[in-house]
Amino acid sequence: MNWIALLLTILGLVLLGLLLYWQLIIAEGxxxxxxxxxxxxxxxxxxxxxxxxxxPGDEQWFLGLPLTRALELIPVPLVLDVATGTGRLPRALLRQPAFDGRVIGLDLSRRMLREAVRRTAQFADRLTYVWQDARNLPFDDDTFDAVTCLEALEFTPDPRAVMAELVRVLRPGGVLLTTNRVGPDARFLPKRAFPRDEFERMLSALPLEDVKVRRWQQDYDLAWAVKIGEPRGGGIRPLPEILRCPACTDRLSREADLFRCISCGRAYPIDKDGVIKMARFERATLTSS
Ligand SMILES: C[S@@+](CC[C@H](N)C(=O)[O-])C[C@H]1O[C@@H](n2cnc3c(N)ncnc32)[C@H](O)[C@@H]1O
Structure with missing residues (x-):
């Protein structure tokens, strides 16, 4: 009897270990x-x-250079990098001599953003970081010349909804650059990683054309697409013109060290390191440091 109990306990612990490994290491929560x-x-x-x-060379070759070329007809293009992490895409783009635009990087991890600020300090005058959830982008429709979201869709609860949100803020004629998880771990990410043909169909179901999905890294396909519609405008616009209140979607006005919603009055402080704080997860992340 004792042996059976011991065996069951060991089996239970092994299963628990496997479950934790799957949830925390492979799926990263x-x-x-x-x-x-x-x-x-x-x-x-x-x-x-x-x-x-x-x-760095690969980052320039696969990200910075092709994106710069895709935007070369836009004077001073405006780019949004969703789930920017430590600022990988802003760095790849802003290091391109031919890219003269501006980048906004958004992420839900305050500490990743702190690293991003540190690692992109030399580009500070062309870069803004926003602490916010990718599921509710605090920007007006049809705003950006390019929207990028690398190695992140699979960590959001509903990748399709996030993709729709990326396309919403992209202006007609603008470029979408995103990734889909592939490789050995992808099979352990149901409904977060997709077979290539399904991912292509998901993109094509949105108002996108010229959808191209290609193998990029061992664990990721890279997808390029263009938003359907008559290209118009484009280029940099001041933040109060494009920012929207994540709570009520109305416009924000700039005050000394914060943005305030002109409708509901909510305040979004600009932190000491320049990050605009919009996210609600105060306890799970850093406050001012
Ligand atoms: C694997 S990292 C990729 C970072 C960066 N794009 C890169 O390629 O290095 C995933 C990033 O997604 C961010 N993230 C996860 N869920 C998010 C969400 N709901 N909204 C915004 N960012 C999110 C994480 O904080 C993390 O910085």
Whole structure:
């Protein structure tokens, strides 16, 4: 009897270990909700780039250069990088000599953003960071010349809804650049990682054309697409013109060190490091430091 109990206990512990490994290591908390995902990125923000080991040349070749070329007809293009992490895409883009635009980086992990600010300090005058959830982008429709979201859709509760949100803020004729998880771990990410043909169909179901999905890294496909519609306008616009209140979607006005909703009065402070604080998860993340 004791042996059976021991065996069952060991089996239970092994199953629990496997479950935790799946949920926390492979899925990085994706099925446990955004708070857990954010907590994990907050914890690992300082070592994130050591784990990823980005090769600057590859970043330029696969991200910075093609995006710069896609935007070359727009004078001073405006780019939004959703789930910007430690500022990988802003860096790749702003290092391109031919890119003269501005970038807004948005993320839900305050500590990832703190790292991003530190790692992109030399581009501070062309870069703004916003602390907010990708599911509710605080921007007007049809705003950006390019919207990017790399290696992040699978960590959101509903990747389709986030993709729709990325396309909403992209202006007609604007470029979408995003990723889909592939490789050995993708099979352990049901409803977050998709077979390539299904991912292509998901993109094509949105108001997008020229959809191209190609193998990029061992774990990711890279997807390019263009928003359908008559291209108009484009280029940089002042923040109060494009920012929207995440609570009521009305416009914000700039005060000394905050943005305030002209309708509901909510205040969104600009932190000491320049990050605009819109997210609600105060306890799971950093407050002013
Ligand atoms: C694997 S990292 C990718 C970061 C960056 N795009 C890159 O390629 O290095 C995933 C990022 O997604 C962010 N993230 C996860 N869920 C999010 C959400 N709901 N809204 C905004 N950012 C989110 C995390 O905080 C993390 O910085």
């Amino acid at each position: 994706a099925y446990l909700g955004p708070r857990v995902v954010v907590l994990m990125y907050d914890w690992s923000a300082r070592i994130y780039e050591r784990i990823k080991r980005y090769v």
